[in-house]
Amino acid sequence: MSNEATTLHAHDAHAHMDSHGHAHAHGHEHHEQHFITKWIFSQDHKVIAKQYLISGIIWAIIGALFSVFFRLQLGFPDSTFPIMEKFLGHWAQGGKLTPEFYYALVTMHGTILVFFVLTAGLSGTFSNFLIPLQIGARDMASPFMNMLSYWFFFISSVIMFASLFVQTGPAAGGWTTYPPLSALKEASLGSGLGMDLWLISMALFVVSQLLAGLNYITTILNMRTKGMKMTRLPLTIWALFFTAVLGVLSFPVLLSGFVLLIFDRHFGTSFYLSEIFIGGKALSHIGGSAVLYQHLFWFLGHPEVYIVMLPGMGMASEILSTNSRKPIFGYLAMIISLTGITVLAFVVWAHHMFVTGMSPFLGGIFVLLTLLIAIPSAIKVFNWLTTIWKGNIRLNVPMLFALGFVSLFISGGLTGIFLGNSALDLHLHDTYFVIAHFHLVMGVSAFFGMFAGIYHWFPKMFGRFMNNTLGYIHFFVTLGGAYLIFWPMHYEGFAGMPRRYYDYSAWESFKQFSTLNHFISTVVIIVFFAQLLFVFNFFMSIFKGRKVTSLNPWGSTTLEWTTPLHPGHGNWEGEIPTVYRWPYDFKEDGNGNDFIPQTVPLRDGEEEH
Amino acid sequence: MSGLIVTALVILVFIVIYQIAKASELATIIRGEENVKSQTNRLMAWLMVAFFVLGMIGIWKCHEALIGKMLPESASVQGDHYDSMLIVTLILTGFVFFVTQALLFWFIFRYQQTEHSKAFFYSHNNKLEVLWTTVPALALVVLVVIGLRNWFNVTDKAPEGSMLVQVMGKQFNWLIRYPGADGILGKTDFRLMDDATNVMGLDTNDIAAKDDIIVQNGELHIVKQHNVQLVINSRDVIHDVGLPHFRMKMDAVPGITTTMWFTPKFTTDEMKNKTGNPDFVYEISCDQMCGKGHYSMRGTVIVQTENEFKEWLSKQPAYYTGMLPAPPAAPAGAAPATADTTGAGAVTMAH
Ligand code: HEM
């Protein structure tokens, strides 16, 4: 986008802002904009962020509820739960899940949490909210495309939700939906209409992510305010930038994989199918490769895990630094390691496929590349630790979640080193060890990044604080619960206990874990209720929370805290502020403050950073 | 009814928690915000320390409770290498885990904000960055070297004279095929398959197929101290031959043949003694989601002495003899073209 267009756009919004700010002074801001354009088909990045956030929360509740259902089956295989029949009807006749629906629930749980919550809900919320506010822009490069991206996500959500009510049930082949299982109706109930809806929904989801990602990238590259050099961007923005790059480059590959799968399902092609005898007859497909799908899937799938992870890394960096009253340690090293992760994320995908019979030589290459990606991850951990070292640490709720994020990331990251070494993966693949690995490193820790972000930016989003006491309870129950649930799963994995089993009681090798499964399921239920406490806190605080009274309640240096308490569309009332320094100047300003905002010019003789 | 009570209870607990939370917020205002903030800060720092200590105790307790439920000593020679590599990796990562977590929680406590504390402005140090890039890199190199050596060992071609067995996955059990006296797995073609008369699609025009033995009860019989090579594929969707006791795993993919080989160390009976469990059995678990019966796709491995095995094998009839009057042969043009891509073709050549 040319500079000219940028200024034009800014002026537009500016003019709009003035009248808005004016109306605000008179206390009837709602008269100007219709409810529908203000809250539903809004083009304001802050409103779109809230739409993503609330959609994400709703999906998270559904996804988590599903995990409670299937954990009930795993933890109490001999009991019945009549309440499940109320929710699930004939899929849980007499209060016991059918195997078909168990698999449908597992599949939906994965799809919902990975894509709808930790991709759309997470980077959708924070990219939208923070990019314009932290780089000093009035809105996204294309507010309209931004709105479209949300609505594509919305339609995709509706279709996915509808698939839950299909006669043959929703997709049930795992969130990775490997063909031939997902390609052939004869192979599983869930491979019927439910699978078609899944594919359509996911295709629309990809469209939504591409619209969003292109917008984020363009905005960050072109719409920074005066003085906001790339090297003065907060790490949140760097992380969100790389998140978008990963998405834009890898989601199209996933889409192509899905399109080929749709062709195999309905148009008689044989991309993934070959030499199959099922349902009593031999199919005519010859020459396809089931493994091809896995390459296409994981070419997105691995970058996807970093799409989930990077926003949390960025936000944790920001929050750790702010609440340690100390600059992030190794700002440049952090950017370089983010770059390293982004580049390497594209060349490690086949570590998910070590046991597909791939060439051992190729496997070796992927071992090397995979363990290489552990290095930038390690650098980040050491930098976070040094950031809080000799800090002046305020242990408020967002800070605790950021610290929990680091702890969980360490725990889950280290097990990646086992799995990335193909010789060890040979036994651990598709066991509970993998479940433990990615739930700690990606599931829970990305959630912790998200929670940290929500608690931290809630005052900017809604002009109120969330309740602290509830936040503290939420934190300790969730952190403790996460470890209680996932730590013992490493042992089950070492014992070879396969994932995605409906019942282990017939297995001589795995049935000894029944008490453990019982225990884990109990903790799951408790943790689930702790999340409801968060949801409750979130919605109550929007209306009843303690009001924010100062513009910059956390003493942050970044630009979003220079906007009015309730920024309108356009964000700043007057000119957009100019930036003079890097975002982590946590040092004496001479007036008794321990931080210097980015908008304060360098003092005489002061060297930048 | 009980559902109602539980719901009511949950709601009640929520209300109570909420009231406490609200009250504490009010108290903040009455007692002065700064005052409360510093008290809370101290409390949280202590709670984090408590969390760390309890966590470490928890890790120990968890270990005590579960270590007895783990797999017995590896039942294959390759698995021994696996186990020792696992231990090395565990020690290394365990050390890093302990040190980094301890630092994290210690810093939280040590550098908590107090009335007069100040942060130390420290923005970067390139020497440190280099240090903690190279040290992990070196550690990883060690792991990669051990890993790749093991990896190339187990994925290398099976040694001469390995016993050849085909394992074919189908929804939801395992079919096992032995090559018979000629030592060659005859050709198969998926278009010849028939659930009643030709479960694996033996091509009876191939003389090598006529003496092949097919076991349909999921029992894989192999011989102690004798290398065995499994030729793996699938009839329908992707399955996975998981052999936890042997520390091995390989996908079964329709249209593609995969292989794995290993050297069993103990017969099933020996393992029963070793584990003190008379019900002990080596199990084949399907490790790739394959449909509603995935969790019940169970096979067993029976490791026997050479003599026991020979005796067992001699009682197994060739599958061909049980086939009903000659099944319709495949269309002449089509069959040979694909036969080579099935397990049979590849193996005959390898042999
Ligand atoms: C420290 C570097 C990491 C390494 C070396 C690593 C390695 C691996 C490997 C090899 C697997 C495949 C295991 C298998 O299926 O047998 C795996 C699975 C997985 N990893 Fe990681 N990982 C790392 C970090 C991460 C991070 C940061 C995330 C997420 C943000 C993540 C998310 C996942 C997920 C979601 C899976 C499982 C996917 C599935 O099969 O359903 N990993 N990891």
Ligand SMILES: [Cu+2]
């Ligand atoms: Cu990966």
Ligand SMILES: [Cu+2]
């Ligand atoms: Cu299976």
